[in-house]
Amino acid sequence: MRREPDPMTRTFIVTATPPTPNGDFHVGHLSGPYLGADIFARYQRMCGNRVRYVCSADRNQSYVVTTAERLGKNPDRLATACHGEMRQTLEAADIRMDAFNMVDGEHVAFVQSFLAKVEANGHAVRKPWRFPYSVAEDRYLFESFVSGHCPVCWSPTAGAICEACGHPNDTRTLELVSSSRSAGDIDYREVEIAVLELERFRSEFTAFYESKRGIWRPHVVEFAFEMLSRPLPDYPLTYPSDWGIPAPFTGLEGQVVNVWAEMLPGLVNSTRIAEGEKATGDGSETGLWSPRRQAELVEFLGYDNSFFFTFVHPALAWAHGDCRIVDTILTNEFFELENFKFSTSKGHLIWARDLLRERDVNAVRFYLALANPEYQKMNFTQSAMDELVEVRLSRPYREAASGILEAAAALGLSGQRWRIDEQTAARLGGVLARFARFHEIETFSPQRIAEHLSQLLVRIAAGSRHALSPRLARAEAIEEVRYLAGLFQLVLPLVTRPLMPAFSDRLGEAFARTATDTWPASLAGQECQIEAATYDQALAAWVDQQPALRRAS
Ligand SMILES: [Zn+2]
Incomplete structure (x- = not known):
């Protein structure tokens, strides 16, 4: 029997950025969104409020592929193993999520039908896109496959987002482009992909961020207004790749869904799992994420992921038509180790599980x-x-x-x-x-x-x-x-x-x-x-x- 909710009880959907399962958590990860969201969720429960703290393993990140290549492993098995390790580390850290699921058939069906609704509403626009292409690797270079320098702050960076300044780049704006995996020549090829035109939502974004001035942490609001000071970019919904969820758009067979566009419906699906709702694989059934339901969405993330949560996800939610947008974003800045960034590839890190084994x-x-x-x-x-x-x-x-x-x-x-x-x-x-x-x-x-x-x-x-x-x-x-x-x-x-x-x-x-x-x-x-x-x-x-x-x- 469904109990009538107390009118004074608030319902919170709390998210922490789905981590990439290409390694276990290091201490820098733990200090960020996962602990903060756990403290927040535990307090709200003590106050008698209803909380769904949801997350998942972001299996389709290209970083799973590049890490697997570096380690000589199968990417699918690597992701599954890392998801298991992460689950144990969260438990050792007393971080209790209501869902920390792995990509499965239900997730895939949900993401595809969510994005099909975005397309039905006219927001998956086909555009030609110029990609660097590695002949030696026989693949298009984006995200972790590419490296270059940030067009905004000039830091060395991979594709999509600059960790240092949080600004997006794409395969056309990244400077000094090369492959992250091989020294071979690259050429450029044009491919038709589906994009979300963020500029269409300018007035919604402007009103939204005006309402957050002085309320959210200043860095993320300042970032939003810097983005709004220029034309907002088109955001790729698909990439030409074979690692990820097949794009549900006609004419784009052989492409996959951009993981950051997958993430929003993925979190909606994780919330449905946390709610114990029956799997329908129907992306129009957003459950607690429907704006018609009473709930508040609080998202914890590292500052470097701000662009996805402040622009891509709200635009996707508006494009979908029955998906709530975030009420509060709580960002954290970087936690460094001995004054340098934590780096898995350089071995400059302390694994969270090691620290938790040695210290209470x-x-x-x-x-x-x-x-x-x-x-x-x-x-x-x-x-x-x-x-x-x-x-x-x-x-x-x-x-x-x-x-x-x-x-x-x-x-x-x-x-x-x-x-x-x-x-x-x-x-x-x-x-x-x-x-x-x-x-x-x-x-x-x-x-x-x-x-x-x-x-x-x-x-x-x-x-x-x-x-x-x-x-x-x-x-x-x-x-x-x-x-x-x-x-x-x-x-x-x-x-x-x-x-x-x-x-x-x-x-x-x-x-x-x-x-x-x-x-x-x-x-x-x-x-x-x-x-x-x-x-x-x-x-x-x-x-x-x-x-x-x-x-x-
Ligand atoms: Zn930058």
Whole structure:
């Protein structure tokens, strides 16, 4: 039976850019959209909202082919193996998606019929397109098959998008074109393909991005207006290639669907899987993505993919006619390793699974949030991670727990039970509200969540020392310690839940908290008791899981 939705309940479709299954996740990937979307989804669920966090493996990327060629592997088997590894790494990182599916027959049928509707609406326009062609490789060069320099910022880049500036290029605008795989000669051949004319949607785009000024992160809005300052490019919906989904357009047999055009219907299909809807393979059935349904679409992506999500996908949705466009895009900048870009091909990387094997998942999530490249690029080093986790989290956590115990013992509060009164509940509620702010869409910031968590622990430790001050009246000291215990026992398991769910579970267990999966309206009336045994268990919840980080002090 379908339960009637509560009118106050919001429904969120949360996406993170489908990763290319040509390798496992490295730490740079993890710090980007996947962790952010997970924190957001977990918080919204605590608020009682309905969330579908969806993603998939982007199997048809040309990068799967070029990586397989480099490794001497079969691309199909490589993609399947990497999808399995990625699934395990997401699990090890406590990142829970509602769908992380692989391309299958249903996906293919859905994408094809979605794009057939785009064509039926007159938006798959046939145009001649000039492609570089490698005679030695016997293929047209685009995306990962081609390399050159960006026409906007001059960085070395592959085809389609420049990682450095996020601007699109195509096989006609890329400078100093060569094959990425061989040194042989290239010639140019003209092929008729289907394109989406982005310029047709100029007025929709202009109104849309005007409405996002000052609301979305500035880099992506600035990018949109720079794009709008010039004629918008035609976007290829098909490429002459044999790797990908056969184009569903008559006369273009032998071409495949551009993966970035495949991605939007792919995400719609993943959402249908997450919703447990029956497979119809009918791309006009957009389910939760239909604008007629109540839902909000929140997309997490690396800044370098902005063009696809800010121009290609909205234009495709408008061209389709029954597909929602994004409400909020949350971009991240690059996370670098020792001041250079993570690079799988150059071996300059740390695999996420290796880091998660050597370090506790909660420490990894805390650090990736604290050092999150939200507005500018950030730098990862293993030594900085160890030091920051110790100084900003582990040590203040130990000092907060032992400080409360000592102060309670000195004031004769040990073992006493009490209930949180309205006044203390209001103070604790203020702390919860501060954390809530950085979990909400408009002010979402894992960096500030981690910062505030660290500062809260430092504040608790300082409060416990203050309570022992001889200048303080006994009643005031007791009130302070009870407030600190409320923060530690009641607030901490809640505010750590989206960021460090496994730690929150252990902490909640130590204090016999059963309702840590709900963000409460008030903590008034909740019971507290300061007992040495439970605080020891709480200390063990963190310290015992951190053998690698426990160092001589
Ligand atoms: Zn560029």
